[in-house]
Ligand SMILES: Nc1ncnc2c1ncn2[C@@H]1O[C@H](COP(=O)(O)OP(=O)(O)OP(=O)(O)O)[C@@H](O)[C@H]1O
């Protein structure tokens with residue numbers, strides 16, 4: 175099995191367009207106190223304005239958490255052509271778009287909106303390594319510490335790597351509603367993201383990074399649609415296997431189980447807003463950090 179190449183050039187063009195759109199919304203908000211919905215309303219009421227000339231896709235690129243794949247899905251659902259400009263929308267299209275913006279991105283353009291980034295990807299692709307780089311090099315980012323029922327590996331520290339809990343405690347946390355999301359991963363142990371530290375960090379204006387599996391990523395997208403979902407890809411399948419076996423922390427049987435999950439996870443990569451190839455840890459980590467800005 176090979177992992178499809180990612181069109182990095184196209185990715186960077188999209189990133190530039192997204193930055194330009196965010197800057198336009200930010201300008202509209204800071205100078206004229208206008209949100210993304212406000213930009214849409216001005217486009218409707220002022221056909222000669224700059225806003226009227228903006229494409230719907232450009233406006234959506236300015237919304238935190240919306241990458242190329244999700245934008246395509248959104249405009250298809252709203253029955254809007256990708257080339258449509260805000261000023262050229264029909265009444266129904268405008269109403270549908272406004273309703274979408276109000277529901278999905280009420281804080282878009284708000285300077286204080288914090289970034290919640292979810293980092294997922296197959297086993298041993300390097301999620302932990304990339305997250306550790308960010309923790310050690312980027313201040314002001316909360317790296318969520320998950321609870322898990324799996325046993326600690328040598329060197330893992332309770333409360334830092336994970337909160338290592340037994341089944342009874344994990345059940346209690348579920349019952350008490352303490353998790354933002356939780357899942358059984360690799361058909362073996364349970365893992366969950368404690369909700370309280372995330373709410374606190376976001377309220378304090380910090381960025382938050384979750385390193386979780388794709389079942390968890392889907393739950394976060396439902397609960398917090400503004401989250402940015404990133405899928406970390408290996409340079410190739412062979413390299414992924416090499417990293418897993420080279421890490422040497424799982425038995426051969428557990429490695430088989432994890433690689434089976436990895437095939438399923440790789441097939442779901444298009445559900446994510448951003449794809450980042452982990453060729454080099456620092457480069458991948460910097461790409462993730464860029465999404466928190
Ligand atoms: N860019 C890279 N180049 C080479 N080796 C890497 C790279 N990134 C990570 N690794 C190595 O790959 C192995 C797996 O990395 P890591 O444990 O961070 O993966 P993970 O995605 O968190 O895995 P899991 O989901 O199984 O917990 C480690 O030995 C790590 O040092």
Ligand SMILES: Nc1nc2c(ncn2[C@@H]2O[C@H](COP(=O)(O)O)[C@@H](O)[C@H]2O)c(=O)[nH]1
Pocket residue numbers: 294295296297301320321324355356357359365366367385386387388389390391
């Ligand atoms: N849904 C969740 N998945 C999580 C969480 N914390 C970690 N994970 C994922 O589990 C696997 C295995 O991790 P490992 O440490 O045993 O190698 C990996 O994909 C993690 O991303 C969580 O809170 N929720």
